[in-house]
Amino acid sequence: MRKTSRALLTISLCGVALALAGCSAEPAGDDLASPSASPTSESTAPTSEPTEDAAGGTLLDGSQEVEIESYAGTYLAPTVEGGLALVDDPAANEVPAQWVIGPVEAGGDDFQLTTVALTDGEPSCLTLSDGADPSLAKCDITDASQVFGVTTLDSPEQVSISNEAGVLAVDAESGSLTVHPDGAEVSSTFTLAVS
Template identity: 80%
Template structure:
C-alpha cells in the first residue's frame, strides 16, 4: 500500500505541472489575438483623415487663380471702386459701372502667352475686324488696346494673387494697372502699392 501511494504522488505533481504549462500558451495566444484587431482598427481610421486633408487642400491650390488664368474662361475684371475694365467703341479701354450695359462685350480672357514663356495676355472677347485686342501698358501712356502680339512686352503681364485667389494685381515692365483716385479712370501706378491697383476676377 505504501508503494502505491508513493507512485501516485509524482504522477499527480506531473499532472498539475502539465496543466499549468498548457494554460500559459493559451493566455499568450489570447493576448496576441486581442492586440491584433486593435492595430487593424487604427490603420483605417488614419487613412480617411489623410484623404480628407488632401481633398480640403485641392480647391485652395486650384483656386490660386488656376482656372481663371488658363485662358478657358470669359472674365469680368472689377476694380476696387466697383467699376469694370471694358473696351470702348473707339477701340480703347475704360472703366464702366455695368459691364452688361456696355456697348461692346466687356469680358476678357486671361491666358498664358502663346508659344510659352512667363506672363499672361489680357484679350478682349469683343472683336475688331474679326480679331480680338489685347490690353497694352506702355510707360508714360494711358492703358490702351492693341493688336495681340505675344512678342510685344507691353502686352505681357504678371498677374499676382493678393488676399484671395480672385484678387489680383496686373503689371508689366511699364508699371501696375490701377485706378486714378481723382478721375476714377485707368492709370499706370509705378509700384502697385496702393489699393487702387487691386482687381477682382469673376467668371461671367
C-alpha cells in the same frame, strides 16, 4: 443611485456626440492628399499661382471669360471706338466687357489680357507702355507692353496686373485707368469673376 445613472447617461451621450463629431466626413475638396490642401496655414503674401474658379479650372488658363472689376466697383471694358474704359455695369456696355487671360506660353507666368469683343474680326489686347495711358492694341505676343504678370493677392480672385511699365491701377481723382510704379496702392487691386 438615480443621480449616478443620470450623470453616467449624460457623460455617455456627450461621449457619443464627440465621437460622431470626430468621425464626420470631410467636406469635398479638403482631402489632404490633394495638392491644393495643406495642413498648415496659407501665407497671404502675393503669389503668381493661377486663381481657381468654382469648377476647379483656372481663371488664367485662357479657357474662361472673366470680368475685371476695379477696387471702386467699376469694370475694365473696351469701348465702341476701340479704346479702353471703366464702366459701372459690364452687362450694359455697348460691346462685350469680358476678357480672356491666357498664358503667353503654356505653363508660363506671363499672360495676355485679350478682349472677347472683336474689332475687324480680331480681339484686342491690353497694353501698358512707359509714359502712356493703358490702351488696347492688336494682339502681339512679342510686344512686351502686352505681356503681364498677374499676381494673386489676399484672396484667389483678387489680382494685381503689371508689366515692365508698372502696375495697372485706377486714378483716385479722375476714376480713370492709370499706371502706378508699384502695387502698393489699393487702387491697383482688381477682382476676376467668371462671366
